[in-house]
Every structure is written in structure tokens, then in C-alpha cells.
Amino acid sequence: MKKYNNFINISLLALFTVFFIACQDEDQTFGEILAPTNIVVVPEIAGQDSANPNGDGSGMVTFTATADNALSYKYSFGAAQQNAPSGVTTFTFSDLGVNTYTVVVVAYGVGGVSTSTTIEVDVLATYSPPADLLATLVGDGSKTWRIKSEQNAHFGLGPVGGTVQAEWYQAGPEEKSATGMYDDRYIFNADGTFTHITNSTNDDPTVDVTGTVFGRDPLINELGPHNETPNGADIENYPYQDYSESWVITAPGGIETINLTGLGFIGYYTGGNHKYELFQRTEQPPNELVLRTTDGNNEFDWWFIITSEEEGASNDFQSIYNNLVWQDEFDVNGAPDPEKWTYDLGTGDNGWGNQELQTYTNNPENIIIEDGMLKITAKANGSGYTSARIKTEGLYEFTYGRIEARAKLPATAGTWPAMWMLGADYITNPWPACGEIDYMEHVGNDLNTIHGTLHYPGMSAGNADGNSTTVDTATSEFHDYSVEWTPDVIKILVDGEVYHTVINSDSLPFNSNFFLILNMAIGGTFGGDVDPAFTEETLEIEYIRVYQ
Template identity: 55%
Template structure:
């Protein structure tokens, strides 16, 4: 039900004339907007729930004759300007509260008319204590853009559920923009502090934003641009207010005024929390003021500047080792060959046909070779081997020392699937990708988990840059327990997942090794590709 409020309050006019003694200019009649009216629609409002459904969302619709823009001013300091006169505001104070909202209609020449409305709104949502603790910490926790992670900044379709679906920045790709030295503090009293350059002692720095929306910041500068991006806009530290709401059940950070994170995009200054399962990390998204894109950000409260705590494994007793010391064929009492192209290229549109001939033991290494050749109607051959039904285990430290193939389109992987795969299917069974690599991103290593709700392009993982993955052997490790799953390369931690009793990662898994070609991850294959191999020195499981 809509509550139509037609309130006529004081109307003010601001009309400015410029004239000189000898000249008489006729600029025509300038009048303020008239008949300013405001409708409010409280989400879920009904005869039984006059104050709404508890979500706290209210849509304001302002109309006035001669109006060009409308500004909504809320008691918590939020100010929003819109040309349409329509704005949906998330109130967050728990209980039924009555709010006074001021609305200004602006006309030509700076003229304006104003009115105000009162609206009573019910809010039943209370932010969970663990989220508040994560955001606030001891009251001085500083958040930053996680520049070292792939996809720390990017965009996708409005309403999308795949982070950076259309574009994701590579590690430190935006170092020249004025974004990485910003810090964001969520104080316990609801104050949001944006430090625009943590590296200096001045209360000033630079920020990064999208044209023409950055004009809302009120800064005039001859700043460098890259397409629609405006770089290094001079801007002082500032404070706004923050709150948490959950429209549609989605936890959301609301910032007042011009408060923003990472990249100024205007809009409603709301950042939906997409994922907060990783310690000291948040994945958030927000729709820009043009309604063109959802912009994605990875935040971290790790300082990024100090020495990393040395990783210490809790598993030190060798349980099983595959060292491939004897040249010849693979031990088929342990390893199974999976042949063919599977269904739809093993579900990934892969271009290779797997055989039993492309995996051999040579020179003390297991060698899996992808080749360009005509075979069974496919253009490439390779091998895929597993320990399914022969060697399956729960928890431990898994180490694989390997040198990876090279060439655009190659896709080597050392990974694991749940032993109940045949019964429950994928991704319900769970998948642990100890190492994945795409030849199109030569020195970028992926460590990833797939499970129900986080699979495919929306998987739970991270990346790390490692030099010379196709020239030298490196050690790829997963530490897997009932409390966490930690991914490492050469002893350096780059992703951590907090395990829980409801996850699929608390049962037996088996090992898989393969080299795929192309597909959804491997990407475009170099037309000059001939062959390349993954060489595995050993695989060790400690428990």
C-alpha cells in the first residue's frame, strides 16, 4: 500500500541575477519548481503490517513541476540526488522508528522548493555479532583493497552472482590509479573513516573513480583518464556513517553521503557482502549510479606490509608417497586411467581426447604429455589418471612437486574429488584443486575449492604469481583438516578456507592428475602448439 503524502511546507527560491550599470539582459522568467509532492512506499506494507515487513526499505517518489533534480536528506546524514525523483532508502535502526526526510526539488538557475515527510518504518534485522566483530575488530581495524589477489577489482552484469564476470583486475594491475593506498575503518559508533593515502602524514591523498560520476565528489582537476576511469583525483580524508542492513536477505554495508570503497561509482553507496567466509577478507559488490554494471571488490584487513607468519603444518608423519622412481608404465593397482572426452569435454568443453599412452614414468618423474594430433575425431591427446577406489583418505598435508607444461591453451591440474562423487554428483561431492594453471596466464597458479553454492566461475579460491612454473619444479601443497584448508606454493600461503561440519570436505577424497587443452579454463589454444608435458617428481600425503 502506498502512503501518499502531499505536504506543503515553506517554499524557498534562490534566484541569482547578474547585471551591470550599462547593460540590460533579458534572461527570461526563472521560477522555482511548484507543486512538490512525495509518495512513500514501505516494502511489505499492508493493513496487518502498516510499518512494513521489517526489511526497513522505503521507496520515495518525488514529483514537482519545473524540477530538474531532487535531493533526499536523511537524519543519519545521507544525502542522495537523483534526476528521476525516485530513491529507495534502507533504514537500519532496529524496531519501529519515525524518521523525518527532507526533499528538495531544484529548478533552473538554482531555484529550489522543499518539503519534508515523516515515515514510520519497522526494522527487525540485527547485524550478527560475528560480522560486526569482523568489520570493527578492536576499533582500529583498517581495511584495504586486496591488490595482490586476482579479481580484487572488476565488473559484471547488474544482479550477477559471479565475481568480476566481465572483467577482473590482475594482481597490482591498478597500482597507478590512487586506490591501493586507501584505508577504510568501520568504527563502533557508526563512523566510517576513509583515509585516502595511508603512506603519508597529511590528511590528503588521491582516489579513483568513474566519469562522469566522480563529478559528485566536487573536485576539479586535470586528472589522467583511461577510458571512463579517472585516476589520482586529489581528495582529503573524510568521515561518513555506516550501517548494516539485509534487503532481500543479503547483508549489505550502507554508507552515507559520498562514502565509497575502492572506486567511486556514485549510486546508492550500498555494498552487498557476497562472501565473508575467509578470515580477514570480504568480497563485496555495488551497482554504479548509471545502472550499467555491478562493481566487485575484495577487501582485506591484513596489513600486506609486514612479514608473513611462517606456516607450520600439523601433519608430519608420511602416510603415502608416490615417487615415480622406476621408469616404465604406471602402477595400475593405484592409478586408474580415465579415457575419452567425457560428456561435453568433461563438463568444461575441453578439446583433448584422453588415452593411456600419454602418461609414462621417465627419468624419475611421472610425465603427462598433451599433443596436437588427430585422434578419435579430436585435435589433441593427453592423459588423466586418478586413485579412485584404490587410494582415498580424509585430512592431511598433500605435497606435489611438479613442473608444468607451457603454451596457450594448456590446462594442467593436480586435484581431488570426494569419494561419493558417483552417488551425489558435482559440485555436491566437493573438489579441492591443489594446483591449476592456464598456459594463457603463464606464471599464475590457482588454488580453488568447489562446493554447492560456490562452483564453476564462482568457486572459492585465490591465485599466486610464481616465476618459472614451466622451467623449474615447485612444491604445491594443501593442508586439509576439519578446521581449515590452506593452499601454498613453495611454503607460501595464498588462500585459506575455514572448514565447517556442513561442508563436503570432511570425508574421503581421491587424487586426480591431468593435462587438459582449451575449455572454459584453458582458453584459446595456440594454433602452433605441438606438445608439452607436466612432470611430477612426487606426491606425498602426511597425516
């Protein structure tokens, strides 16, 4: 492994330096080069007690080695090897049942001289990873993974133990392109070895093991000395060669976890226990995983989205919901169907909470179905504006599904059309605790920028959990706006392309009934200044459908 080779190289350089200086000044004296002695290795099997002498079935063992005159240690677990400068390391044994394992421990002293010892441990392992997970990670033997750099929140951080993906910081698409992270590739081999290629672009026509990586200062110093100047708390483009470690899947507390041996890591070096929890593993897409790991300072949880699709590959979205359960095709002229829709009327409290300028009505001049589509029209009305807002509250409320709407958006400055959903318990559980899912918002002051946003406690209003994408013909052509809402994940899309993803969990308010809302606001905190020449503008919606 590379890290051991680096140690040998450093040791040989140190010996050469000692020899050279000795030749220059024979009066110099040095201490004795002593081989380590009295090696003691103590294994601590997770969950071991009188009732469980071989542990709790996790297969996890923490080893602590000590020796006189030792500077560093190395463990050998058969094919897997781990360097342990402090003598402490953790390894997970995965063979099912109780098995006896032979562990070799090498203690290194001054000048690289070494002494070794061997111990045996009896360890119980009861967890067997599901076949579909192994197939996802390994594939046909040539599957490689990468950081999904083109997606928002592909890298980020949050509080330790947090359940909101990258709650405190989310890297935007390609934001870290100059750090040495995006050209890395990761291979989970079927034989249990983990290969980290540190530069996937320099192996043509022959393999070149050199590359660079990205990590946290000073934790990345665990990889060895370097000369890179920190950029804030980051070390970018740290020179590092391809290497191999081992990987195994466990499920402590029922959470599927990738365990890497030694100093193996994914994406950004954070030290710690080198365990990556599979925070999201859904059927679609099968080539994408969301990982979470805690850094060695126990300061942050770090989040990564990895994919096995290469950049530029097709990434067609596949919904898990395909049964049409509710729809309005807007094919009957007149007012909206009263069995499906009701109205919000008036100016609301403080302009519907956003200092909006419009008064909502149910007048045909503001809302009507004609020509096979719903038309919501905002009009200038003397010193004010009128518009419309309809909702399915009390008529159709549901939990989870795929919601699709096809629409053409207004273009005038000050317009603010939205297609969204609100938690049905908002009266007894006031916003943002009830939750809000905005799967299409657009403002005329920022033409063709489509916003997808979730509001919930800690992430609401100007600090909401959202992203945006550009649709060049949003105001001149019809496009599909949709959201895939599952117990595990919420994905917001335009024309079948995902541009924002939020991990759902029991701690978020997105696991109970919501209802649909369609409206067009004027001005307000998001709509901004209204064009002084504004007379009227129309939001046209061809249909809205719910699949479960």
C-alpha cells in the first residue's frame, strides 16, 4: 500500500541523511538504533461481555498496541493492512458466524527497525449485506464511483448526528473543481478491496498512479507531510498516489455503513473512523448514493453524493410512482371544478405573509378555464392588483407521490407565479413547522430562473432549502414542473431533470398530508418591484397530476 511505501521511503531518506552527516562530521554521536521490544496487543471486541464472549455480532474490534522503543505500528488482517501511528486501530470482520482470526502487528522503531507479534481473536459477525446493495456497489466488476459534482449539495457539512443533508453548507455544482476531488474515482472490488484512483484523467495510454486529493486541515496531515498552504480550513490539491484498502458493509443500529480500512476515504479527507453511513439508498436512481461521515475532530458530519455515471452520461429520471390517482386536465371551460378546488380570497395577513400587493378573487377575469387550460391572470386595478389562488385543502390531501404540472409562465417584472404544497395541519402546526414544498416559483425580475424550495423549521423564508435552474423558454413555451416526494427523498425537477434533492427523514415535516396550491402573486419580498407599465399577465397551466 502506498502509505507504507511512503514510510519506507521516508525511513530510507532518514538513514541516508544520518550516513551523509556522519561522513561530514565524525564527531557527531547518535542514540542507539533499538528494535522495539515488549509488544503488547489488547483487542476490544464490540459488545463483548459474559453473555456475548465473541461480541455483539457487529464484527468490530478495536486493537491497542504498545511496545518499548516503538514509533509506529502496522496491522495485518490477512489481505487487509492498516497503518496505526498511535498503535490504535479498529477493524470489522465480516465472515458470518464465530471465526478465529490471526492478526499480525508490526512495531517500528528508529531507522525503520521492527519487531512483530501475532495474536488470535474469536469474533462473531451476524450481519450479511443485502445482495442488491452489494450489486449496486460492485456492479460487474468494472464499476467506478465519483463525486456527483454537477449536482447541488454533492459535498457539504452539518451538525454531528444531523439528519438534514449538508444542513450548514452545500457546495454548488462544480464549486470545488480546482481542489483535486472531482477527478478521483472509487472502486468497491468484489474481493473486498477498495481502490482509490486519485487522478482518473492521467491513465491514458498507461497507468499513472500520481494525483492529488482534497482534505481538512490539519486532519489531512495523517496522510503524511505536505507543503500545501491551507485555503481557510482546506488543503487543496494535496499530492497523493493511487492506493488500495479494504471495505466491508455493516449495519450498526440498522444503518448500512461502508467501513474503509486504514486511511481510506471518499471525496474529502476528514480523518475520523473512516465509516460512511448510507444515508440514502433508494431504487431510483440505482447509480447514486448519499453518504455521511463524522470527522476526526467530532466537529461536523460531512456529506457526499456519489454516482457511478460518468460526467455527461444520460441521467434520465425514473419515478417510483406511476399510478395516476388524481388529476385535473382543465378541459371543461368555466370556473375551476368545485369538487377539486377552493379559493383563498382577499389580501391575507401582511400580504399573505410576504408583503404581496395583490388581492385574490374568484372572478372570471382573474381565473378561468378555457382553450384546454387553467388561466390565472393578474391585473392592474387602479392603485392595486387582482389575481387568484386556488387550493385542494379539504378536498384532496395526500402523503407522498409524484406531482406534475405543465405550464407557461408570465414574463413581466413583479409577477410571482407558484405551484406548491402546504402541510394540511398548518392551522394547529403553524408554518414553517407544517412544511412547505415549492416545486415551481418564478419571478419576472429574474426571467427564466426556476426555483425549487422546501421550507421547514430551521430552513425557511430567506434561509430555505432550495436551488434553481435555468429554462430559457419558460415564459414562451410550456414545460413540465414536478416533484418526487417519498419517505426517503424529495426531488424537484424541470422537464424530467432533477435540480434539487432533499433527504427526507422522520425529523422533517414531510411525512403527513399536504394539499396543492396554484397562484400568481404580485410584488412582495420575492416578486420585487412591479413594472410601472404593468397591465396584466397570465399563468397558463395545461394540467396537474398526482401519481402514487
